[in-house]
Amino acid sequence: MVHHQNKAIREGDNPDLTAERVTGTFDTHSMAAQIYNSEAHARRRREITEIIAKRPELHDTKPFPFMTREEKILESSRKLTLITKHMNEIIEPNNSNEMFHLNNEVLGIEGHPMALHGIMFIPALTAQASEEQQKKWLTRAINREIVGTYAQTELGHGTNLQNLETTATYDVATQEFVLHTPTITGLKWWPGNLGKSSNYAVVVALMFIKGKNYGPHTFMVPLRDEKTHQPLKGITIGDIGPKIAYNVTDNGFLGFDHYRIPRTNLLMRHTRVEPDGTYVKPPHAKINYSAMVHVRSHMITGQAIMLSYALTIATRYSSVRRQGQIDTTQPEVKVLEYQTQQHRLFPYIARAYAFVFAGAETVKLYERVLEEVATGNVSLMADLHALTSGLKSVVSHYTAQGIEQARMACGGHGYSQASYMSEIFGVAVGGCTYEGENMVMLLQLARYLVKSASLVKTGQSSKLGPLVAYLGAKSDSTSLIDRTPTTGFAEYVKTFQHIARRQTLKAADKFFGLMEKGEKRPIAWNKSSVELNRASRLHTRLYIVEAFVRRVEEVADPRLKEVLTDLLHLHVNYELLDMSTYALEDGFVSSSQLDYVRDQLYFYLAKIRPNAVSLVDSWEFSDQELRSVLGRRDGHVYENLFAWAKASPLNKTDVLPSVDKYLKPLMESARASKL
């Protein structure tokens, strides 16, 4: 067989799909190294995939869409046991990237019974338990002797921690905290794996000592008997019921009825309560700031991966699906031939690459900031926090949009759960709400932008953080995007900077102006919030473009550089057209320049076409991981759709019980009444 650049080609594949792969101009393994930030990790991903492929006990026993929640949880628990047992044979257990890949392949994206144990419980103990407490609990948690989660949000209360209702009242006499849920709205609600799996939780409650409210604190709380797993006395606990997705995770509720825990269960790394009730303050107020930044940085990569799942499925299927004619003298064409289809998919392929590059940069930035914080320099933390708030919001929004576009691009079969698209959407779109609701996140970034705008307006631009330094720069009078060599992106970046700067300063003006007219600050803020959020989005999208540009500049391999440059061209023109109102408004971009942008957009749609399948193949998702009949690597869609349908639960019997019980009698009585 000829040696192709696209490494996904196999004998016996659907020739329509192979034809698309043969036209690929770059090595997909090398591109995977770009996507996953190192040749080593990209290779390890493939090796892990191969090991899993050879172990049938790690495969799904049947398609997820055919299982009830109970069956999915049982299946997931079975695999979790196996993974725990054989982890060392498959991955380097301390490598979180390898663990992430193993989980995605074997357990899938719908959650599992110990998801929060690793993501929240262990980190919470690590960050907040004293050394003595860690010896007692952390070791047991790491060994999986106990299963835990982190319980913060309540039925009636989200991010506003001061307003939580769960109380922990110190009883000096017994040296115990009494946990109590005073109302239904004070029930802990939503924590993953709280409902059924966990026997411990780190619980956030308002701490009261001698009548004084010391605000939210964290406590290590036993929930269930370690032997029987029955809920302990004084604990009301259960699953909150089915959700859009993530149904393998038992999100739970938790109520306390004057439930007592020892004083020493208050997590005491940064704070302390003496036996007599004396409170010892934590040294820093915002000790947990960086944990949020950490989670959000990694979320961006996770979202990019889910977007790419959907794009892989849709792009492959579009190469196999033939429908309609462009030239009526010719046979039906692949739907990927249609410009409307390319316009649905390719700009999102570009976004997925942009997101994963921006995510990698953010993780790196986070690591740098952590080092600086260790040396006492916290200057960049605020910038980074603002940036990740915006990225989390913008990336999760476009990811959800892109998955839906990809699903609809698959026509009717995209609507079938055989595509797995709706599950991918359901999981990904959760990212718009968890870890900070998107509107709230954008407003957090806006607060930072308004502060920065205020520096600009008071002539203190030199004090601007590096991520907002452009706010203090002077704009050119007009954009030059159509007058530079097509290989340079500097004029595009300038244009995006101009747009973000103008909207930021304008929205800040609105806010300041309302206060000058006599509105109270919070009212002025609320009245400006839609315009402020627009500024936050534009600022974030500028950062994403810049990260994409920086990455492309770094790439050495000329074949990769060429296709990534095409993708970046597509990206900047698509984004600019999408936000062109802001560019046109003050004449920075002219009408004829916008026509140029459109021409470029359509030019690059066509130019990317021969690489489209290779660009999605480069993410190297196995069929096991994708779980999609439409997205199969081999392109043999139709026979497998038929096999999938025949295996679905409703086809176990030819005549449904509902037909015997209701439909047949209905028809029979109609026939009889006629006689």
Added chain:
Amino acid sequence: MVHHQNKAIREGDNPDLTAERVTGTFDTHSMAAQIYNSEAHARRRREITEIIAKRPELHDTKPFPFMTREEKILESSRKLTLITKHMNEIIEPNNSNEMFHLNNEVLGIEGHPMALHGIMFIPALTAQASEEQQKKWLTRAINREIVGTYAQTELGHGTNLQNLETTATYDVATQEFVLHTPTITGLKWWPGNLGKSSNYAVVVALMFIKGKNYGPHTFMVPLRDEKTHQPLKGITIGDIGPKIAYNVTDNGFLGFDHYRIPRTNLLMRHTRVEPDGTYVKPPHAKINYSAMVHVRSHMITGQAIMLSYALTIATRYSSVRRQGQIDTTQPEVKVLEYQTQQHRLFPYIARAYAFVFAGAETVKLYERVLEEVATGNVSLMADLHALTSGLKSVVSHYTAQGIEQARMACGGHGYSQASYMSEIFGVAVGGCTYEGENMVMLLQLARYLVKSASLVKTGQSSKLGPLVAYLGAKSDSTSLIDRTPTTGFAEYVKTFQHIARRQTLKAADKFFGLMEKGEKRPIAWNKSSVELNRASRLHTRLYIVEAFVRRVEEVADPRLKEVLTDLLHLHVNYELLDMSTYALEDGFVSSSQLDYVRDQLYFYLAKIRPNAVSLVDSWEFSDQELRSVLGRRDGHVYENLFAWAKASPLNKTDVLPSVDKYLKPLMESARASKL
């Protein structure tokens, strides 16, 4: 109790919700008459709701999200039997509006085992069976002695009927048609209720007589034994498996293995095959044109209703949910206070009203066109067909977007199936794909627009249809939206006309220009298709605005007129801002005018706030119909979320089987290995 304008107020309701209703300035019953096009029907809806409320056997035995597909189908079949039996006591059986309401309340939106029987099977027999055939089959179908569906699309083939693979080959010797499925891709795929419920189907197949292909024809085909309901010999049939939504409907597959039916099962109203194989041509080629227009006209109303389900849920919940502070000296506020929340919901409330008014106008137009067709005047049919293609696409797109915005506006609890939001989304978003995929639909409209543009360009504007007459008019040089009294909408309409005209003529120019440069017509068309679709959307959105304006002008009641005028203000400003690129590009709208548009937008968000709950209440959806814990009329959300969660299937046992089988042993062995 005081007599309030909002008729949904009851004693004992959540006072936060009552407070919102008390501020309503108009009679919600009167508004319902606007929404449902007549006082009589609005009243009948309420009466039907009351009858159903008093019959517990017509209520859900448990929440739908707690049921498997099999349970849902069983439950639906149970109710279907009851409805069939008691129909005359509840509704006027020949009134399709009343039937629609009854189905939504009792059966719900997820489909039912006889959905296609009424929507497709009976209409197909009515339109295509001869009188003799109707006597034989139609009467039996209407009496429900048999259950049927309509089978057209195939696994590998959608709208392109000429490329279907299923064949019906005439055997002169036995006077039979032999139905055959030559390949897997030729399996009938997707028809609702084909899989399990139907014992008959009207099947579309390519008809071959003496070796000649006569193209697609319809046949009445028995699928299952009438007594046993077992599939007949030569028939392969089953359910296609779970989907995003509509899982109470058994969408099915169907294959034929040289399956014989009598010659007389060819539906012969318009076409005939003699015993000797002589083919008698139909008089008209496009006999089914109006059926599509009919379905699409009604789809628009159905989509508006689903959008309003989601908005009702989100707006009520936003009046009850308190989160965060605007003024930190004050208690937590209703999330409806936030401008960002208003901006998420209110423009979609306006769109829902706009859609239902446009839908009603289209149905009326359809009825007028039908009358004209009866007198031989088919001039308006092409206009109407183009219009409904565009409306179907634009309305279903924004409906899906709006439902998702409404769901996300509910924060975490929107993600729970207790909100029922994801099911509403899943059902509604199907409308983007079925009855003509949206991109294809927009291109159908574009064909009509390009024809119209070509009339304009050749000086034949007088020949333009009434719906595109504006394409031939001359634009003013600039918009005057900010210079007219605020009560007039003429300048806005002119602006939307200018935008739609400019894009239509520009996209048509692109298409014509490519041909002039030597591209073949179909290639030129494909290369212009994204721009053409943009024109189709703008044309359609113009029509929606105009329909809204016309309706508001008709309203007599001054209280209704005032609030609908506010809503229309919100609508035109929101839409104009959303498409402002097109308005700015040629300077028709200036930057300062766009600032005016933004100010108007925020002004009307605030102005509508006191009527927001009344505007959604006016749709008069009962709790039974909404099936949403978050959307309850009484606003008692939290205690009912708790009750719902406790009743969910996972809480049947304290310790899940998966814990006993896997999680407990996992922890036990970890503890043991440490000893």
